[in-house]
Amino acid sequence: MTRAWEQIVNENRKALLEQWTTSVMAMLPGGSTSHGSMVASAIEEELKALLDAVTDRTMQAAEPIMRITRILAIQDIPPSKSLSILFMLKAMIEELPGECDHPCRDRLEELTLQAFDSYMKHRETICQIKYDEGRRKMHMALRRVEA
Numbered sequence: 001m002t003r004a005w006e007q008i009v010n011e012n013r014k015a016l017l018e019q020w021t022t023s024v025m026a027m028l029p030g031g032s033t034s035h036g037s038m039v040a041s042a043i044e045e046e047l048k049a050l051l052d053a054v055t056d057r058t059m060q061a062a063e064p065i066m067r068i069t070r071i072l073a074i075q076d077i078p079p080s081k082s083l084s085i086l087f088m089l090k091a092m093i094e095e096l097p098g099e100c101d102h103p104c105r106d107r108l109e110e111l112t113l114q115a116f117d118s119y120m121k122h123r124e125t126i127c128q129i130k131y132d133e134g135r136r137k138m139h140m141a142l143r144r145v146e147a
Contacts, residue, residue: 006055008098021047023088029076065115073122086112
């Protein structure tokens with residue numbers, strides 16, 4: 001049985017998705033926000049999948065969350081702003097005619113926590129890559145000095 005908030009979101013899906021995508025693109029720095037770019041296309045596709053996962057608990061949200069947080073983790077924006085994408089969606093759903101009840105809020109909070117874990121995993125990977133690169137550069141510099 002579909003709950004009222006799920007029906008409202010599905011009825012307004014196209015407008016909601018367009019508004020959400022525009023809001024997410026607006027927070028990204030620089031040229032990655034132009035429509036038609038690879039980043040814009042990837043974000044739009046993942047937001048579609050994530051919106052489907054919000055309204056359908058049987059769908060796995062891990063993949064779209066992982067992909068979108070991977071994109072957000074490399075952007076030059078603070079983590080709080082990166083992860084605000086789900087809070088944006090919550091506000092947009094609450095503005096729709098009807099009522100966003102506790103299951104809607106609970107689902108969005110659950111997905112926000114998943115997004116936080118995924119975002120941190122990607123940031124840790126980036127830090128490890130930078131650390132390893134620094135070690136490689138130091139090793140190469142020492143080899144040149146010794147030679």
